[in-house]
Amino acid sequence: MTIMTDPPKGAFRLSMLLNDTRYRSLTLQVIAAIVLALAIFYLANNVVSNLTRLGLNINFAFLGAPAGYDINQRLIEYTSQSTNLRAAFVGILNTLLVAFLACIMATIFGVLAGVLRLSNNWLVSKLMAFYVEIFRNIPVLIWILIIFGIMTVVLPGPRAFRGEDAEASMFLGISAFTNRGVYLPGPEFSRIFGETGILSAGIGWLVALAVLVGSFFGARTVNKRATRIQEATGVRPATMLTNLAIWFLPIIAFFIITGLSFEIPELKGFNFKGGIKVGAPLIAIWFALSIYTGAFIAENVRAGIQAVSKGQTEAAGALGIRPGRIMSLIVLPQAMRVIIPPLISQYLNITKNSSLAILVGYADVTATLGGITLNQTGRAIECIVLLMLFYLIISLSISAVVNVYNNTIKLKER
């Protein structure tokens, strides 16, 4: 149906390939395909002849060989005898860890700064504007180095904690802030199924998470019931106390039953042992990414809130809705629609910028796979291709989420 059913009379001429709307686009695409194929062939040919000239080949077997280097900050078991693949995997987890932490903290910074910038307090709003401009206009790389510098120069080394009259002392006696990192009390469960330790700490945390998820659904049920009652009778029952109880009682009970205790870090030899160690590089990159991206998020938040026009607020006010409720019922839900897509793209930026961790020696995937492994094995093409593949997968997944979100929003708006 899309093509005219009565074509012009006369035989096919070659010039019709370009001059006839039916063939023109196909012709151009075929030409483009040929040009592209030639270009790819040319480049591939160059690669092959370069590699043969240098006696190299493409081979991913190095991934199975022992990596031969240590990684300080790691989430899973790893020794220098582990494979390169495992090193890459440690790096991937580290990338995800720092990206995740930075996303949360950047959101907090950004939302705070964005809302405060709209505050009618002149000084606070100017201060926030200053924060945004300073951080947006200086490269994140410089921020990472500056914050890493603050960590290493300003904080005391572990040895400062030694001796009777030490220069530094542990914060509240339980955590140590040193230039090698921050040592925090490490929680552990002493009493899961007695002292047998059937459940390791990791599983204990999973159970704790499950308890929290249960609380979430419990609280939701209570709130829904309250809404139903409000719709039926016009009076909303008080849910505050019930909610608090649902959120806190189960998890506290769980901790008591399992006997949650904390391992306090101790200074042993030249360094602290025990507890949780958050290395200085992780903190530097985490904090730098958060505060830098927070400045951008602040702008998004501000724009989002301002986009919800004043008319909306006034209309709601005219309906007699209380100001506090106006923010939560009218302004924020609408602002969220404007804020969330750029917010997610900022999360994407955080993930990509976390690759700068290599500068301060944080072992993210760029530093392990794209750094040490690449340099030690000399497998440049393989490492870089894998590295790009990893980031691509992350980015595409995040854009898929954005698309789904945008589509649901569109559906609701119709």
Add this chain to the structure above:
Amino acid sequence: MAEQAKMQVSDEVAISIQNMNKWYGTFHVLRDIDLTVQRGERIVICGPSGSGKSTLIRCINALEEHQKGSIEVDGTLLSSDLKNIDKIRSEVGMCFQHFNLFPHLSILENLTLAPIWVRKTPKKEAEELAMHYLEKVKIPDQANKYPGQLSGGQQQRVAIARSLCMQPRIMLFDEPTSALDPEMIKEVLDTMIELAEEGMTMLCDTHEMGFARQVANRVIFMDEGQIVEQNEPEEFFNNPQSPRTQLFLSQILGH
């Protein structure tokens, strides 16, 4: 009418549409359109909203593709051949409801653009031509302004002049006055009447029934993608045949 006698209609065929059909996906917009327009004829198309008037007009200069039947303009068959499409577009001028002037170009540049680039007219000649038509639509003093600085009526007259600069033999108008305030409608209609008096072949989709009575020598009524009725204006307005036409006219003229 006395005026109409002046406007000669020749036997030469300007547009010939035969058995033309168009679909948007599965939606059948135009059904079996048969229409022959003589050179010098002035045709007004009317009909309810969504009846396919715009689509018909836009098919004639290939802004929309038709799927069945034939359209022939000045003896050139509108086929998938780009040369034919270019030829037809250079002979057919078109005015849009929203003028569609190029906001980043001055009025003079709007007018000379197509002659320079399509007709390859030297710049100086193109500018003389442009000034000629600007005088014709009575706004030569606005030549160096930008479209955003003009009123709607002036913009639409510039749009007409822009089409005329290509010296078309046929002009298509798609609701040229419906985006205008009442006081501006007249100046545009006056321009169109003047054009008609000079013998331009015109196809006009409009709700201006006064204009139809005064200028048209045929009024076409479309509904649901079909030409329901066509007649001379006098007959069409005073003695409509089809009940659908009667209903439409009673609605549009009734109050």
Add this chain to the structure above:
Amino acid sequence: MSDVSANAVGFVRTETVPQSAPPSNAAGPAKWVKDNLFAGVGNSILTILAFIAIYLILAKIMPWILNGVWDAPTLSACREVLDGATGGCFAVISERWNQLLFGFKYPSDLYWRPALAFAMLFLAAAPVLFFDLPRKLLVFTGLYPFIAFWLIWGGPVYYPIMALVGFVVAFKVFERLEKQNFALALGAGVLGAAIVWYLGTMIGPDDAARKAGSLFAAGLEPVPSRDLGGFMLNMMLGVTCVSLSLPLGIALALGRQSSMPFIKYICVIFIEFIRGVPLITLLFVASVMLSYFFPPGTGVDLFIRVVIMITLFSAAYIAEVIRGGLAALPKGQYEAADSLGLNYAQATRLIILPQALKISIPGIVNIAVGLFKDTTLVSVISMFDIVGMIRGPILASTDWNGVYWELFSFAAVLFFVVCYGISQYSQWLERRLATDHR
């Protein structure tokens, strides 16, 4: 522009009228302070917290700046001068400013050349940034790349002249033929330039000098591109890559909007690929992988490889901005161009792009600022831009080992001045475009 109904009448207010100021008897500084700083308990607490924050920051920074030492040969000398007091050793900046700005290898007696190129940059950029300036100035903008290239790299003047001649020939051929057929004109133009350059390299500066006078062999002392460094390198990468990525970005944006699926998806894949990976991985490509893609034996300079990768990177982002501009154009513009008989190339070049680009300028400027900041990443692949200079030669030198804050503050200030300046320009432009009748 797109709001035609607003054009139909002479004047339509598109925004609500801002609230006007209160009558003057209700104003006055005391009232201002009360309204803006101490309205309510929460507000007052915020104000106090803000004052505390400001005090803490200033208390740390002010002595450091005010007490700074600007004149000392080494860090230890500087510490002696300070004698235990807080204060910055800004002496490192006054001693090493040349390295920070030009890198440590650029011959010091030739600093005037990049400095001159930098000064001329403003002249070249002016007509691009401010539409009101006479269009004739664009001629200088066109000449600028060749002049700047010659000033910074030196070598016989023959090469930039040859390159320029090639471009001029291409442009003339294109101009001649473009009304006939855009593709033909483009092809002929490229061919013309290629012939000129081929002949040009065949002849070479010495032959040309023998035949046509010694002028062609005359030149400036050449500087190899690995000797470029410091903030100059950041500026060069930023300016070059943004300029080169504009045409590429436009082509990608048009390709992505194309009705031809093959071309569209090629562009989509390219754009999404580039936007999906961090710039640093692309820089790794430039430093260790890209040379494999060139024919064996052509040792392409690291600087050029980096320029290629950063250009591809920023082109993908610019393409997305321009796509937004293209999408914002009303359909009527395309239809009007079609109905006048303009073909795709003409409609795009004369009607669509000028408007779409104008809408996209603020977005493009934002990309440019981001890109300029990102040029610091080249320090990771051991190029000595300003950050590379600080982290490498300067911090490693025995004289200044340990001067951390002063150096990074200096770099931060340089970037802040440039980026803040550009973003202020962008905001000014946005306001202007909003009220522009064109």
